[in-house]
Amino acid sequence: MIGRLSVIIPSRNRADSLKALLDSIDKNDPLAGAEIEVIVVNNGSTDRTSELLAYEARLPRRHRLMVLEENRPGKSNAINHGLDAAQGDILMIVDDDVSLDPNCLAKHLEAHERSDFSAIQGKVLPGKDPEGRSADPLRLREYNIPLIDYGSEIVEIRGLTGTNMSFQRKVLETVGRFDVRLGPGASGFSEDTEFSLRVRKAGFKIGYTPHAIVYHELNPGRYGRVYNRDVQYRKGFSRSLYRHDSILFKVFPDLLANCCRYGIYRLFGLTQKAYKTEGRMMKCWGYLVGKFSQRGRAGRRDAI
Numbered sequence: 511m512i513g514r515l516s517v518i519i520p521s522r523n524r525a526d527s528l529k530a531l532l533d534s535i536d537k538n539d540p541l542a543g544a545e546i547e548v549i550v551v552n553n554g555s556t557d558r559t560s561e562l563l564a565y566e567a568r569l570p571r572r573h574r575l576m577v578l579e580e581n582r583p584g585k586s587n588a589i590n591h592g593l594d595a596a597q598g599d600i601l602m603i604v605d606d607d608v609s610l611d612p613n614c615l616a617k618h619l620e621a622h623e624r625s626d627f628s629a630i631q632g633k634v635l636p637g638k639d640p641e642g643r644s645a646d647p648l649r650l651r652e653y654n655i656p657l658i659d660y661g662s663e664i665v666e667i668r669g670l671t672g673t674n675m676s677f678q679r680k681v682l683e684t685v686g687r688f689d690v691r692l693g694p695g696a697s698g699f700s701e702d703t704e705f706s707l708r709v710r711k712a713g714f715k716i717g718y719t720p721h722a723i724v725y726h727e728l729n730p731g732r733y734g735r736v737y738n739r740d741v742q743y744r745k746g747f748s749r750s751l752y753r754h755d756s757i758l759f760k761v762f763p764d765l766l767a768n769c770c771r772y773g774i775y776r777l778f779g780l781t782q783k784a785y786k787t788e789g790r791m792m793k794c795w796g797y798l799v800g801k802f803s804q805r806g807r808a809g810r811r812d813a814i
Contacts, residue, residue: 514545515619515676516598517573520588521579522553522695525562527727534609536572541619545607546573553695554581555678584695585689593687602676603639608724609637617722618676625634627717629657629677631670634658637725643711645728654732660718667718669709670703674724677709684712691751698744704752735785742789746796750804757801760779765794766800 517535521528529548541548547569553557563577580591589603603608611617614632621630634656636645645653656673670677672693685708693701696786709716731737755761768790777783 513543513582513631514547514598515540515600515602515615516592516596517546517548517598517602517604517615518589518592519548519550519604519606520585520592521550521555521559522585522588523559524555524606525528525555525557525559527607528559529562529566531604532604532725533610534564535615538573538610538615540573541616541623544616544619546615547596547598547627548573548577549578549592551578551580551588551592553585554583560739562667564685568603571589576661582690584690585672585693586690586696586701589693589701590687590690595680599679599681600676601679603672604724605673605726605767607729608634608673608726609724610726611713613725614674614722614724617719621674621719621722622678625664625717626715627666628708628714629670629682629716630722630726631658631660631667631716631718632674633718633724634673634780635669635723637727639728639730641661642680643728647671649780650736652733652738653728654734654737655726657726658718659719662720664717664719667716669706670702670716673726676721676722677714679710681709681714684714685709689752692748693738697748697751699741700745700748700752703749707752735788738785738789739792742792743796743799746793746798747800748796748798749793750800753797755797757798761794761797765791765798766792 516772535548538753550563567575570811576589581590604620614720618630638644658671691697692704768787772784772787775787
């Protein structure tokens with residue numbers, strides 16, 4: 511029987527979003543017999559996050575709240591600090607700009623109890639914008655939020671997205687903590703992807719449950735092509751730090767193929783396909799820049 515779930519929330523400069531998340535967690539009913547601890551790691555916030563957490567810590571809560579400070583920049587540093595403090599048998603990570611479905615925590619625990627998966631990915635659906643408006647289903651890509659939906663059944667998958675993921679303590683003890691070179695505040699992305707690679711390499715299985723749902727807020731500052739290009743470029747740059755794809759036989763051919771597809775999609779007015787393909791082009795470009803900058807630094811070190 512699972513005894514305790516630790517919910518780890520790395521947070522920086524999203525006080526309003528964090529408040530909504532904490533309120534949604536407090537409405538969650540745990541699986542019978544399970545204890546819940548909530549660990550918020552304030553990653554050097556300069557807004558009113560510190561004041562909010564001091565206030566929240568004084569309130570009577572359904573689940574124990576622990577507040578930690580991590581001043582080293584980077585989401586991975588914050589996650590690792592939370593993992594070090596966590597006492598749970600199951601370790602769950604959620605982003606600070608989501609709200610939980612009332613059954614989310616119980617469904618994560620249930621998925622671990624009723625399957626042979628050692629790590630679980632939950633569903634991520636679009637939430638609402640600051641004005642309370644829902645997403646346009648025909649333009650979901652343009653909101654630039656992670657959307658995770660592998661259908662209505664519990665299935666095995668290849669990777670985790672840190673927005674809504676959990677894993678058993680034995681996974682952490684085997685594969686180690688998150689790579690601090692990666693993620694927001696460092697390279698920008700891929701801390702969860704690289705962690706997933708180590709999880710699978712160690713022989714653990716990753717599963718998806720459609721029943722553990724979070725709703726990602728819609729932020730108008732993230733809408734559109736400019737933000738998407740920047741995000742995909744940083745994803746490519748992040749990937750260059752831990753992957754070793756062939757530049758000649760994979761990255762360049764992918765870049766050229768996507769450039770051709772992009773031209774065709776724009777010509778025929780296929781805007782959503784063009785949007786996705788433009789992101790793939792920028793991801794390839796970011797990977798190339800990352801690899802060549804690493805080689806440049808290595809060359810300068812060798813010359814010293």
